[in-house]
Amino acid sequence: MVEAPRNTRQRRAVVAILEDLDGFASAQEIHDILKKRGESVGLSTVYRSLQVLAEAAEVDALRNDDGEVLYRQCSAGHHHHLVCRSCGRTVEVEGPTVERWADKIAAENGFRDVAHTLEIFGTCASCPS
Amino acid sequence: MVEAPRNTRQRRAVVAILEDLDGFASAQEIHDILKKRGESVGLSTVYRSLQVLAEAAEVDALRNDDGEVLYRQCSAGHHHHLVCRSCGRTVEVEGPTVERWADKIAAENGFRDVAHTLEIFGTCASCPS
């Protein structure tokens, strides 16, 4: 059976940051925030914690245009995101028809083990041009 | 005005590979293929050529799960892809309703300069499990 992850100060600190943040943030940004708060956590540990959380589906991960991975604590269940390129502010969105469409396309072409990525990027109303 | 790009052996070679390939491939894969064909082109040059082609919208680019950028010569116009994770084989797909849905979602939330990414990944019929 799978070992339960241990309850460490560092992991709690990372989770706390994610709970405070509204939008997506990179591992390095989270590391910086922790440092500012004085709850310093090693960068490697931040990366590892986020990986674990992502595998456990407790956080969502996506890549921005620069290829950096961003993380966010999201609500459960499959959904997509409308993300501000500038500040990371995020709106969770659902598109039931898209889900069906994607599965249908894949099936029609004989693909299996299908998954899809769908993100909408833009500049939010409170960010300058 | 913009200078026209020069017609060099290297650029022609990269374009030729893209024309032969059916699916998406990374810069390094294309570099390897060129080496095998004896038409050696420097790796930096392959990267630069692909960048130029991508900016000119002559090729599409996307990232796989590992964060590598893959390129493919696609048909003109906005479309998305159904990509085999294993061999890169690709089917271009269109989803008019998705386009409208994405724009609507963004507008409703006051986002501007909107773009979206949508890719479907799976294993194609001719690839082993």
Next chain:
DNA sequence: CATGACGCTGAGAATCATTGTCAAATCCGC
């Protein structure tokens, strides 16, 4: 509460795709 086993941490090194550097080679209009 003490103990031990084993997961967790973190500083630094290593990885690896991608980009930058710059002298030499190549285009191309004239």
Next chain:
DNA sequence: GCGGATTTGACAATGATTCTCAGCGTCATG
């Protein structure tokens, strides 16, 4: 053919992420 701007390529540099591994912390157990 010339000459100047562009392009090339070997190599170094970057930068996000992962790996290493000795020391620490957690936690089930008695």
